[in-house]
Amino acid sequence: MELSPGAGIIYQDPQFINVEQFNFNLLETSPCINSGNPQQNLDYDGSISDIGANPFINESCNNSGDLNNDGNTNVLDIVELVNCILFNNECTLCFDINNDQEYNILDILNIVNIIIE
Numbered sequence: 640m641e642l643s644p645g646a647g648i649i650y651q652d653p654q655f656i657n658v659e660q661f662n663f664n665l666l667e668t669s670p671c672i673n674s675g676n677p678q679q680n681l682d683y684d685g686s687i688s689d690i691g692a693n694p695f696i697n698e699s700c701n702n703s704g705d706l707n708n709d710g711n712t713n714v715l716d717i718v719e720l721v722n723c724i725l726f727n728n729e730c731t732l733c734f735d736i737n738n739d740q741e742y743n744i745l746d747i748l749n750i751v752n753i754i755i756e
C-alpha cells in the first residue's frame with residue numbers, strides 16, 4: 640500500500656520511550672503528541688488526542704482549582720468537578736486536586752478550601 644502525504648500524516652520518529660523494552664509510551668518531545676484526530680475525545684489531561692496507543696499525559700497542571708480555566712476558582716469549578724464525579728464527564732487529570740488518583744468529595748473539599756482561603 641502506498642501512502643501519500645496529507646493532513647495529519649507525519650513521517651517523523653514517534654519517539655517511543657523504549658522500543659526494545661516494548662515501552663511505546665511517548666517521550667515529551669514526540670511529534671505524535673496532540674497530533675491525533677481533534678474530533679476524538681480529549682486525552683485524560685484535557686489535551687488533543689495523541690497518535691498511538693498510549694497518550695502522553697501532561698502531569699503539570701497547576702492544582703489551583705480553576706478547572707474551567709476562566710481565571711477564577713469558584714462555584715463553577717465545583718460544578719465541573721461534580722459533573723466529572725457523578726457522570727464521569729470530561730474528567731481530566733487536573734480535576735484530581737489532591738493527587739490521590741481518584742475524583743471524589745475530597746477533591747471538592749479541596750476546591751472549597753481554595754475558594755474560602
Ligand SMILES: [Ca+2]
Pocket residue numbers: 672673682686687688689694695
Ligand atoms: Ca494529548
Ligand SMILES: [Ca+2]
Pocket residue numbers: 704705706707708709710711712713715716
Ligand atoms: Ca474557574
Ligand SMILES: [Ca+2]
Pocket residue numbers: 734735736737738739740741742743745746
Ligand atoms: Ca482526588
